[in-house]
Amino acid sequence: MSKTLVQPIGQKRLTNVAVVRLKKKGIRFEIACYKNKVLSWRSGIEKDLDEVLQSHTVYSNVSKGVLAKSKDLASAFETDDHTKICLEILEKGELQVAGKERESQLSSQFRDIATIVMQKTINPETQRPYTISMIERLMHEIHFAVDPHNSSKKQALEVIRELQKHFPIKRSPMRLRLDVPEQNCPSLLEKLNTWNTSIVSKDESGTQLSVICEIEPGYFRDCDALVRNLQGRLEILAVSVHVEGDTQVDQYDDHEDMPSSGPKEATDSLLQLSEKMQKQNISTKDGSSEGEVKQNKCSTCNAVVGDTKQYREHFKSEWHKHNLKRKTRQLPPLTAEECMADMEIGDSKADLKDYSF
Incomplete structure (x- = not known):
């Protein structure tokens, strides 16, 4: 009678988790956490430790399910209380993420930093902000690299100081x-x-x-x-004062696909854009005929907004300002009715956040 040969199956345990790693006294310790909960804990949003940790256990290798040795814990942390050790690792350890996830996080933070730079700076000649794409291009020119351990605002201020050394840009x-x-x-x-x-x-x-x-x-x-x-x-x-209207931003959009150039070439191109914009503004004012009422179109809101007076008033409206914010995040424009509904939803969420603990 033949016997069935049972082959062992290799397993990896706790692979679909977030791992926080801390190296202390030359020994590696890891804890298994729920995804997206570590950052919430560190920012103070999440208060329940059980919502963060998969288990109150310290590992030497989470993916293989290898537990840390008691003598190593006592040597490194001077205690064998796993919960206390988990808290220290959670606070001081490094969050391990996959390559694509890390790249996505860095890309998102790069965009956040560029947005802050755009909001806090202006072109000294036109007194208007540069587009988000222009800022990102200039950041690549100075070979800026995101530091995931520093806040976006702090890095944005450092970027502004570095950009001022090479390009015509200043704090608004x-x-x-x-x-x-x-x-x-x-x-x-x-x-x-x-x-x-x-x-x-x-x-x-x-x-x-x-x-x-x-x-x-x-x-x-x-x-x-x-x-x-x-x-x-x-x-x-x-906090930041810009010239009203986004005409300058729209003009820059025509040059979004320009190839990257060196600092001096980039400076010359920015100056040429500024001169071109000023000439276009003058020709627009002088070229309008007396008997013709020109209908102006806002490219940000994708809507015709009437004559020159109504066009200027439109730039001051909450509708235009809201669509301008959406434009910086590469979102499509909303109609006036959709804008009001979106703003009401945003206000409601903000109120709930203020009262949440």
Whole structure:
């Protein structure tokens, strides 16, 4: 009677999980976590440890299911309490991800950094922001590499400082309201003049002077300290001030497929774009006939918005601003009705987030 030969089957356990790895005293320790929960735990959104860990167990190799030795745990962590050790690894360890997933995360963060740079900078000649594609291209020119361990905002500020060394780009000014006693006005105005601050308006009412100005972000802390010393009050009206309208952005879209060039060539191309834009603006104003009412079309909203006056008013509308944000994320434009519904949904989500713990 023949016997059936049973062959052993190789298995890999705990493969479909997120692994956090920590090397301590030359020994590797790993814990198995649920995907997307590690970052939520580190950011403070997730509070329940059981929702993060697959098990309160420390491994030397998660994918093979090999447990860490007790003597190694005692030597490295001076305790054999797996839960405490899991907490330390979760806090200090490195999250292991697959190659494609890592590439996707880096690509997404690169886009986030470029978006922040776009929002915080302007072309010094036109006072308008560059397109997101232009910013990304310039970031490639300076060979910028994303650091996944640093915040996008911090890296964006570093990118801006590096771009300023090679290209015509500067931080968009902040708009502030400064209220100081009348007797301290000369000191304030003198300092604002030293900082090359653009004063939008001045209002003297009673014993107070109210100044609305646009100032370089680098001078904000000094300005805040000055106003406090002058027994005044500072109010931020806008973090980044851009010229209203996105005409400059639309013109840049015509050049999205330009090949990459060196810093000097890129600078020349940016200057040529600026000059071209100014000439087109002048020709548009001079070329309109008196008896013809021109219907203007907004390429961002993909809609005809009427004559020149209505066209300007459209740029100030929430509809246009909302579609401009969608455009930076490469999303299609919405109609006015769809925009209102989308904004209401966004407000509702924000309210729920404010009240969630």
